[in-house]
Amino acid sequence: MALAQNAKTPPAANAPDAPAPALAAAPVPSVDAAAPVDAPGLHNVVAFGRDVLSGSMPEGDAGFDSLKAWGVQTIISVDGAVPDLARAKSRGLRYVHLPIGYHGFDDARKLELSRAVRDLPRPVYIHCHHGKHRSAGAAGTVTVTLGWLTPDQAVARMKVAGASPSYTGLYRCTTEAVKVADAALDAADAGFPEVSRPAGLVKGMVAIDLTWDNLKAVQKAGWTVPPDHPDLVPAAEAGRLADTLRLLRDDEAVKARPVEFQALMARNADQAQALEDLLAKLAAGARPSAEDAERMSAIASQITATCKACHSAYRD
Numbered sequence: 001m002a003l004a005q006n007a008k009t010p011p012a013a014n015a016p017d018a019p020a021p022a023l024a025a026a027p028v029p030s031v032d033a034a035a036p037v038d039a040p041g042l043h044n045v046v047a048f049g050r051d052v053l054s055g056s057m058p059e060g061d062a063g064f065d066s067l068k069a070w071g072v073q074t075i076i077s078v079d080g081a082v083p084d085l086a087r088a089k090s091r092g093l094r095y096v097h098l099p100i101g102y103h104g105f106d107d108a109r110k111l112e113l114s115r116a117v118r119d120l121p122r123p124v125y126i127h128c129h130h131g132k133h134r135s136a137g138a139a140g141t142v143t144v145t146l147g148w149l150t151p152d153q154a155v156a157r158m159k160v161a162g163a164s165p166s167y168t169g170l171y172r173c174t175t176e177a178v179k180v181a182d183a184a185l186d187a188a189d190a191g192f193p194e195v196s197r198p199a200g201l202v203k204g205m206v207a208i209d210l211t212w213d214n215l216k217a218v219q220k221a222g223w224t225v226p227p228d229h230p231d232l233v234p235a236a237e238a239g240r241l242a243d244t245l246r247l248l249r250d251d252e253a254v255k256a257r258p259v260e261f262q263a264l265m266a267r268n269a270d271q272a273q274a275l276e277d278l279l280a281k282l283a284a285g286a287r288p289s290a291e292d293a294e295r296m297s298a299i300a301s302q303i304t305a306t307c308k309a310c311h312s313a314y315r316d
């Protein structure tokens with residue numbers, strides 16, 4: 001049943017003053033849709049309101065063209081990867097990069113995300129990598145915080161998106177969210193960065209270490225989701241490792257280091273990328289072939305060797 005037909009349902013799948021979205025010919029996912037929608041270059045798109053969509057990272061020109069056709073004006077990435085700013089800008093789309101983890105996010109990030117959705121031109125498209133877990137968690141929490149959905153309505157949309165019940169932290173962010181006063185949103189950080197980079201080598205290494213630990217657990221589970229870490233998305237972990245290493249490679253302080261140091265960082269990034277490429281070939285939860293598993297373990301040994309080579313030459 002449509003939300004509007006139920007008198008007892010709290011109203012407002014949207015802000016009362018939400019502008020009529022500039023919708024193009026392509027059918028825009030509806031807040032009543034019982035299943036996610038795919039479009040060229042976009043997967044798993046679910047509406048959390050008339051002008052708040054959640055979905056996968058836009059892929060190539062097709063993905064950004066699909067967003068444009070839906071009238072989207074602002075893209076918010078909650079993924080760690082660096083956004084494709086060139087493709088967004090060439091279509092006049094604003095990008096905001098506010099990464100969140102798989103375990104949920106703190107109040108500051110919640111208010112920042114909510115303020116971005118309230119204040120920037122809509123419709124907005126919120127994405128992570130696959131568009132199932134983190135983007136849905138963010139969209140759910142934000143729409144409750146803005147008072148546009150009840151926690152029950154938002155959780156129902158998260159389920160439509162396929163957000164795994166194992167991400168209890170993401171669900172908790174939504175169930176525990178409450179509508180906040182405008183003044184609280186006005187006090188939230190409105191820097192809205194188009195790209196968030198880890199701050200410097202030490203923080204980057206700490207992030208790399210965490211991700212690498214996760215990947216070791218993935219390897220131990222035969223390159224699948226570890227039973228004791230059902231929240232891990234193997235390909236996304238490898239992608240994050242590659243991203244962080246690439247960001248460090250491009251860091252000014254790292255560029256001031258010896259050429260050999262930079263080469264080791266670049267090699268480590270390439271190795272992590274090779275690992276992501278193999279993991280990304282797999283369907284969610286699928287086991288790799290014995291051959292691919294062997295290849296991935298060989299790459300893992302090379303990654304460890306590169307970490308050690310750099311540490312013994314430049315750190316220890």
Ligand code: HEC
Pocket residue numbers: 201202205206208209212261262264265268303304306307308310311314315
């Ligand atoms: C190109 C060089 C280089 C590569 C490659 C590299 N590291 Fe590092 N790492 C460093 C340096 C330099 C430091 C010391 C930073 C400092 O304290 O200023 C460091 C520090 C660390 C630290 C300590 C952070 C802290 O709390 O102070 C950890 C953990 C770490 N690296 C893990 C890794 C892992 C895991 C890999 C491989 C996946 C890796 N590093 C690859 C250069 C590198």
